[in-house]
Amino acid sequence: MDAIRRHLLQSAARGGLAVALLGAGLLRPTRVLAADWNQPAFAATTLGDALKAYGTSPVPDSREVQIIAADVAENGGNVPVEVLVKLPAVQSIALFVEKNPFPLAASIELAPGVLPYLKVPLKLAESTRVKAVVKAGGKTYVATREIGVTIGGCGG
Structure with a gap:
C-alpha cells in the first residue's frame, strides 16, 4: 500500500x-500541431474570398466527390454532412457554406494512406449551397449540394 x-x-x-x-x-x-492553419480562408466573409484564400480556382463538379446530407434540415444548428471521396492520394478536404457569415466551415489535411472521408455537423444560417473541395494528386475536385433549412442556426 x-x-x-x-x-x-x-x-x-x-x-x-x-x-x-x-x-x-x-x-x-x-511541436504545435495546429500552428499551420489557413487563417485568411477561415476569416473570409464571402465564398469567393474564402475559396481564393484556400487556393482554389473555379472547377466543375466531379463525380469522384460526393456530399451526403439531408435535402431539408429541420434545424440549421446541427446539420450532419458527409463527404465521400473516390480518389487516391487525397491531401485535403474542405467544406464551404455559401450563405454563412464565414463560408469555410471545415478543413482537414490528410496524411498519406488515410481514408479520405469527412463527417461533420455544420451550422447553417439559412438554406444554402454546401461545397466540398478536395485536393488530390495535385488537382482540385469539387462537389456542390443544396441544403434547405427551416430554422437557421447561425443567429437565426
Whole structure:
C-alpha cells in the first residue's frame, strides 16, 4: 500500500511541476500541431474570398466527390454532412457554406494512406449551397449540394 501511495504522490508532484513550468513559460511544447492553419480562408466573409484564400480556382463538379446530407434540415444548428471521396492520394478536404457569415466551415489535411472521408455537423444560417473541395494528386475536385433549412442556426 505504501508503494502505491508513494507512486501517486511522486506522479502528482511531477504533474504539478510540469503545470507550473508551462504556466511560467519555461517549458514549451516542441511541436504545435495546429500552428499551420489557413487563417485568411477561415476569416473570409464571402465564398469567393474564402475559396481564393484556400487556393482554389473555379472547377466543375466531379463525380469522384460526393456530399451526403439531408435535402431539408429541420434545424440549421446541427446539420450532419458527409463527404465521400473516390480518389487516391487525397491531401485535403474542405467544406464551404455559401450563405454563412464565414463560408469555410471545415478543413482537414490528410496524411498519406488515410481514408479520405469527412463527417461533420455544420451550422447553417439559412438554406444554402454546401461545397466540398478536395485536393488530390495535385488537382482540385469539387462537389456542390443544396441544403434547405427551416430554422437557421447561425443567429437565426
